[in-house]
Amino acid sequence: DAGVIQSPRHEVTEMGQEVTLRCKPISGHNSLFWYRQTMMRGLELLIYFNNNVPIDDSGMPEDRFSAKMPNASFSTLKIQPSEPRDSAVYFCASRLGQGEKLFFGSGTQLSVL
């Protein structure tokens, strides 16, 4: 199994630009999570999906952030417009079911100048 696949690995953009992060979960996993990690705040849950349906998006910082999961094998996290304070590592993770362990992708290092 290829594991959770994220792209791009690194993204450098200018303030005000749209950023789209992509994730392919492990085949057969029915839950997908998006986290953001910074030195100050640690690993923060942004949103998670069960069976492609968003269950809890209370961690999404503001309306500039949106996430979709159009099918079981693909999810996107979009930031529009981006701001320097969005600079962080964004992780996607998936799991087989409730209570199961989470498998992480390699993360996307986002830098907004």
Add this chain to the structure above:
Amino acid sequence: QKEVEQNSGPLSVPEGAIASLNCTYSDRGSQSFFWYRQYSGKSPELIMSIYSNGDKEDGRFTAQLNKASQYVSLLIRDSQPSDSATYLCAVNTDKLIFGTGTRLQVFP
């Protein structure tokens, strides 16, 4: 109060010693608990999972859970320099919430 709390460290121990990492959580409905290790610049990887009160051992690692005290710990025996990393405690209700992590440094 944060949902999952950890001491940020760093926790420094000599090679061969026991490292003790602690975590408290606020939601009494939490059902499953995990310890992840994260090396600098890498993604978190699972070390241990624990679901019931008591101890669970796996090699040099022992996870301890006390639901009444809302407390989870991880013991690393015979610590090695390669164990130097950040250790993240994660607590599951319907979603998985992480603590901010404890940085462990094992010196030769």
